[in-house]
Amino acid sequence: MDDLQARLKDLEERLFDPAVRGSRQMLADLLSADFREIGSSGRLFDLEDVLTRLPVDPEDIALRALEDFDARLLSDGIALVTYRATRASPDKPAVRTLRSSIWRLEADGHWRMLFHQGTLMR
Template identity: 45%
Template sequence: MTAPGPLANQLLALETALQTREVRSSDEKLRELLSPEFREFGRSGLAYTFDDIVTRLVAETDPNNNTTISDFSAEMLSETIALATYRGIRINQDGSRLLTNRSSIWRLDPDGKWRMVFHQGTATG
């Protein structure tokens, strides 16, 4: 079932926030958005745990991620679990584009906050 509009907008805002340098450089903000059980299969094919990804993102040196989100959609998997899918478009410094299909599973935790529990990036083309 498609997520209601307000929830889809909220999840899009959370995904967008995770692309910002402000969030990616903050251990505290990442811990607000990512569940301690978080796992990721990255675009590279590597697997990451919560600690791996927090350490990696905080250490990033690129001041501008230059990634935008297009074709976003959200589907409810249960009353407290949502699947977000989208295309990530990164513009490199040389002007080339890197396209990645992305999916995230978000869970509504007992404290009323949505936290990402899983993410996968798949290279396109």
């Protein structure tokens, strides 16, 4: 389980990387074809929404960090990841969120994110 935890943490952190967030192909490599996200705004996004919006999102210059990372197998090839994230921008207050993701081991042997949700911490 330690190997899986380290692998999934690495994949989550890749999604924080501005180079990955700025690349439609790199994002597509990490997200499942039937990906869904509930953003901290409460809005529902699908894969195409994310692939279209993230590469041009001006907030992506922000630094992101995660803490309290945990990964748990829900069944064979399905894992739940939870953590706290902080997004810091030079000209804005830091934003803290609780995050959860469901990762699936797909037929090609790669883990891809199937679902993600962010909840603002107050």
